[in-house]
Amino acid sequence: MVTVAAIDDSSLQLTFVLFLTVVVITLFTALLTAPQRDEISEFYLGNRAMSPLRNGLAMCGDYLSAATLLGSTGLVALTGYDGLMYLGGTTVAWMMVLLLIAEPLHRTGKFTLGDTIALRLPRGQRPVRLALSVCILAIATLYLVAQLVGGVALLTQFTGVPSATTRTLCVAVIGTFVILYASLGGMPGATVIQIIKAVMLVVGVLFTAGWVLHHYDWNPNALLTAAADRSGNGPQFLEPGLRYGGTVSNKLDFLSLELAIVLGLAALPHVLMRLLAPRRSGVLRSSVLWAIGLVGAVCFGAGILGLGATALVGKDTIVGTDRTGNASVLLLAHELGGSLLTALLTCLAYLTLLAVAVGLTLAAASSIAHDLYSEVIRKGRASETEELTVARLSGAVIGVLGILLALVAWGANTATLAFLAFAMAASSILPTIIYTLFWRRFSAKGALLSLYGGLACSVLLVLFSPVVSSTAGSMYPDADFAWFPLQNPGIVSIPAGFFLGWLGTVLDKGRPEDSSAHEEFEVRMLVGADD
Amino acid sequence: MPEFPPRREDTPTFPLPHIEHTPPSRISDHPEFHSLRRAQRRFGIRATILSVGGFLLYVLLSFFAPVVMNQPLFGRLTIGLALGLGQFAIMGVTAWCYVRHMRTRVDPLAHGLRVRLHEDESRRSRPAAPQSDAGQLFQQGARGFRAW
Numbered sequence: 001m002v003t004v005a006a007i008d009d010s011s012l013q014l015t016f017v018l019f020l021t022v023v024v025i026t027l028f029t030a031l032l033t034a035p036q037r038d039e040i041s042e043f044y045l046g047n048r049a050m051s052p053l054r055n056g057l058a059m060c061g062d063y064l065s066a067a068t069l070l071g072s073t074g075l076v077a078l079t080g081y082d083g084l085m086y087l088g089g090t091t092v093a094w095m096m097v098l099l100l101i102a103e104p105l106h107r108t109g110k111f112t113l114g115d116t117i118a119l120r121l122p123r124g125q126r127p128v129r130l131a132l133s134v135c136i137l138a139i140a141t142l143y144l145v146a147q148l149v150g151g152v153a154l155l156t157q158f159t160g161v162p163s164a165t166t167r168t169l170c171v172a173v174i175g176t177f178v179i180l181y182a183s184l185g186g187m188p189g190a191t192v193i194q195i196i197k198a199v200m201l202v203v204g205v206l207f208t209a210g211w212v213l214h215h216y217d218w219n220p221n222a223l224l225t226a227a228a229d230r231s232g233n234g235p236q237f238l239e240p241g242l243r244y245g246g247t248v249s250n251k252l253d254f255l256s257l258e259l260a261i262v263l264g265l266a267a268l269p270h271v272l273m274r275l276l277a278p279r280r281s282g283v284l285r286s287s288v289l290w291a292i293g294l295v296g297a298v299c300f301g302a303g304i305l306g307l308g309a310t311a312l313v314g315k316d317t318i319v320g321t322d323r324t325g326n327a328s329v330l331l332l333a334h335e336l337g338g339s340l341l342t343a344l345l346t347c348l349a350y351l352t353l354l355a356v357a358v359g360l361t362l363a364a365a366s367s368i369a370h371d372l373y374s375e376v377i378r379k380g381r382a383s384e385t386e387e388l389t390v391a392r393l394s395g396a397v398i399g400v401l402g403i404l405l406a407l408v409a410w411g412a413n414t415a416t417l418a419f420l421a422f423a424m425a426a427s428s429i430l431p432t433i434i435y436t437l438f439w440r441r442f443s444a445k446g447a448l449l450s451l452y453g454g455l456a457c458s459v460l461l462v463l464f465s466p467v468v469s470s471t472a473g474s475m476y477p478d479a480d481f482a483w484f485p486l487q488n489p490g491i492v493s494i495p496a497g498f499f500l501g502w503l504g505t506v507l508d509k510g511r512p513e514d515s516s517a518h519e520e521f522e523v524r525m526l527v528g529a530d531d
Numbered sequence: 532m533p534e535f536p537p538r539r540e541d542t543p544t545f546p547l548p549h550i551e552h553t554p555p556s557r558i559s560d561h562p563e564f565h566s567l568r569r570a571q572r573r574f575g576i577r578a579t580i581l582s583v584g585g586f587l588l589y590v591l592l593s594f595f596a597p598v599v600m601n602q603p604l605f606g607r608l609t610i611g612l613a614l615g616l617g618q619f620a621i622m623g624v625t626a627w628c629y630v631r632h633m634r635t636r637v638d639p640l641a642h643g644l645r646v647r648l649h650e651d652e653s654r655r656s657r658p659a660a661p662q663s664d665a666g667q668l669f670q671q672g673a674r675g676f677r678a679w
Contacts, residue, residue, distance in 0.1 A: 092586040
């Protein structure tokens with residue numbers, strides 16, 4: 001971990017004031033716009049008549065986490081070309097959502113993904129809903145822990161390794177805000193913070209990127225030359241292979257990571273929930289287009305920030321402050337705009353992780369209340385008030401669980417945890433979505449096998465990977481039971497999830513679902529019920 | 532109150548005039564439905580393979596053909612970096628093609644089928660339909676400006 005305090009005290013105080021101001025203002029707005037009646041549709045979906053730009057901003061806010069703002073720019077600063085490919089994957093991921101998933105899912109969906117699957121597999125819906133909420137809970141909790149751990153890592157940039165009290169305080173304060181937003185505000189509250197965060201993120205990143213380019217007289221070639229010169233690697237900085245080169249297993253590891261990023265987005269529970277929010281599918285299409293544009297712009301700007309950090313600050317200082325490169329954006333901000341810009345970007349980073357954490361908590365709480373409690377435990381007989389109470393309570397429980405796990409795993413690497421969550425989503429939930437939408441024969445047994453099997457496969461592979469044991473950066477550096485060589489399980493577990501879904505369906509000898517259910521589903525998916 | 536005996540809706544005493552126009556009784560048997568499904572699915576799968584597969588191919592090329600990717604094009608810009616920027620262009624073009632395809636090919640078909648579906652439904656339950664239409668019109672009229 002880091003030993004040097006990177007940035008001076010005054011910007012920490014400024015950050016603190018700024019962050020609290022933004023959070024208090026948004027919290028008030030969120031509470032004012034919170035659901036006033038006991039209506040579950042308002043709690044789950046928020047304002048359904050929002051314009052495409054606002055929806056797109058909210059999607060962008062849900063998707064871009066602190067791992068992108070700090071981790072990916074750090075990767076660009078340290079490894080150049082490899083880091084830039086990583087940012088490319090972050091943007092390309094949206095293409096699959098736009099082209100295959102968004103509109104069919106929106107036309108067949110109601111509140112959660114479980115509703116879509118229940119429409120398609122009406123007889124076997126209860127076990128599938130249970131499996132789905134188990135998967136969503138696992139993925140959302142892991143991703144939530146990644147965000148909270150990111151908060152501690154960010155604090156480390158200012159104070160050096162924080163004491164146990166500071167750490168606990170930091171995680172507990174952020175966690176409490178998350179619970180307040182998610183449980184009291186519901187989807188309308190989450191939307192407020194997502195939009196504010198997305199606007200600040202887009203403006204902040206593009207403004208700083210413009211500043212970097214202005215420093216080099218808007219000449220990209222000069223920026224690339226300066227970055228290569230100060231990277232300590234010369235021209236190799238702008239060539240592939242600095243981080244993931246060399247052995248075949250390194251290259252496969254990167255491919256695995258890219259697969260998880262590109263395919264995982266389409267299965268992240270909070271993004272899926274956001275897709276159901278607009279009422280009309282035309283609005284949804286424009287919203288996703290806005291989201292792609294905004295995410296592309298932020299990723300493009302983040303690439304420039306990473307290159308600028310190497311060019312202006314130099315690799316030695318970045319590595320000296322934080323081995324993983326997470327400090328690069330803040331160091332760049334300090335170099336360009338002094339403590340004011342540093343404070344602004346730090347505040348932005350905190351807001352980013354807070355907003356993503358709220359989205360995740362809300363998605364997990366909805367899945368528990370709607371799929372698990374209302375449909376599985378109460379078998380569809382729960383009243384709306386009851387379901388809403390369960391949703392609010394489970395939001396609080398998930399928040400507390402996230403806080404406790406984050407306190408245990410505070411030294412873990414945010415980006416690694418986040419991309420494990422992506423890999424888990426892509427190997428358990430994505431096969432079920434794709435098969436439900438596009439495969440006529442898909443059965444409930446196939447869904448169960450791909451959900452549980454894909455989840456188990458990815459979790460087991462992680463347990464036996466270098467993330468957990470055998471290397472200096474892993475959770476148990478002294479033990480060695482890592483027979484799986486890759487950091488990210490995606491390249492094995494994603495095909496495994498798809499294979500298990502196919503296998504379960506083929507082996508299903510029970511009575512098939514009525515063909516009328518599939519027909520009705522297909523009519524709904526293509527023709528839709530709205531407009 | 533008029534005291535007519537309750538009339539059963541599903542036993543028309545005269546032949547309905549437009550029942551012969553739609554021989555396939557279910558919408559999913561309709562040829563237009565099949566072409567809608569084909570139009571949407573084929574384009575979606577092809578475009579996904581082009582954009583996502585293209586990107587993964589670029590990642591593979593970067594690692595397994597570094598000699599090609601490191602050819603300088605222009606100053607510090609190598610073929611690899613240019614292809615990386617090209618990914619953004621491909622995404623933009625794909626998204627534009629998708630919107631155009633949906634607007635010209637898919638949406639009109641879906642709209643036509645939707646109208647037919649509503650006709651079928653309103654034939655089954657006649658009195659419910661006009662009221663909900665009126666409610667929607669009122670809602671749209673109440674929102675006179677377009678928010679950002």
